[in-house]
Amino acid sequence: MRQLSYLLIILTLICITTRMCEAVTLAIIANRDNSTSELSSKELMDIFKAEKQYWNKDNIGKIYLTMRESGSHEKEMALKLIYKMSEGELKKFWIGKIYRGNIADFPRVFESDISMKKFISKSRDAIGIISSDNVDDTIKVLSIDGKLPGEDGYKLTFQGGSYEVKN
Numbered sequence: 001m002r003q004l005s006y007l008l009i010i011l012t013l014i015c016i017t018t019r020m021c022e023a024v025t026l027a028i029i030a031n032r033d034n035s036t037s038e039l040s041s042k043e044l045m046d047i048f049k050a051e052k053q054y055w056n057k058d059n060i061g062k063i064y065l066t067m068r069e070s071g072s073h074e075k076e077m078a079l080k081l082i083y084k085m086s087e088g089e090l091k092k093f094w095i096g097k098i099y100r101g102n103i104a105d106f107p108r109v110f111e112s113d114i115s116m117k118k119f120i121s122k123s124r125d126a127i128g129i130i131s132s133d134n135v136d137d138t139i140k141v142l143s144i145d146g147k148l149p150g151e152d153g154y155k156l157t158f159q160g161g162s163y164e165v166k167n
Contacts, residue, residue, distance in 0.1 A: 025149040026077050026156035027132040029117065029139040031124045034061075038143040041155065047127060048082050049093075050103050055125060065107040066116055066128035074113070077158050078129050 028044065030036060036055055039047070046052035047063055055061035068074040070087055083090055097103045110116040113130040120126040121138040132149035135141055147154040 024073060024077070024158040025132040025154065026074060026081070026129050026158075027135050027149045028127065028142045028144060028156070029120055029130055029135070030127050030142055031120055031122075032138070032140045033124055034140060036142065037140070038146065041145055044144055045082060048078070048129075050097055053103075061125045064123055064126040066119065066126055067107045067109050068113070068116065068129065069109050069111050073158070074129050074131055077156070081156055081158075082129075 028039065034055065043052060048065065050065065053063055055063060067078070075087075079085060079087060079090060083093075085093065094103070094106050098105065108119070110119065110128070113134040116128045116130055117134065117136070117139050120128050127142075132141075135149070141148060144155060145153075149156070
């Protein structure tokens with residue numbers, strides 16, 4: 001009984017000090033002057049896999065893809081929810097795209113949501129992924145399938161230790 005009490009205390013402390021027990025939601029962000037306000041799930045996947053490289057069908061506004069660094073919650077969530085691959089598989093994916101001439105370089109990587117927001121606020125065609133907790137008025141949050149972070153049905157949510165698309 002005493003061991004069970006200690007285990008419960010340890011698990012509680014882990015939940016309090018990590019994001020393991022709380023819902024974390026990704027926000028897809030762009031420059032405030034970007035004319036796009038909404039993406040479908042398919043468009044989101046196509047953009048982040050560099051299948052769609054321009055904001056409009058006239059090939060105007062080349063999308064500047066940004067990512068968080070390896071090991072961040074945002075990158076781990078993107079790997080599971082958007083890319084559906086491991087870090088190693090994603091690296092091979094980008095190398096293949098570069099080798100085939102589909103893209104010129106890897107997406108730009110940022111160490112924090114703050115540095116990514118600062119870059120995107122100055123780069124009209126940039127897009128990125130941050131925690132919805134870090135959204136502010138310096139950037140625009142794009143809705144996905146008509147939903148914004150925090151709304152019922154928003155799909156880019158991490159809940160309680162497992163990465164799953166929330167329906």
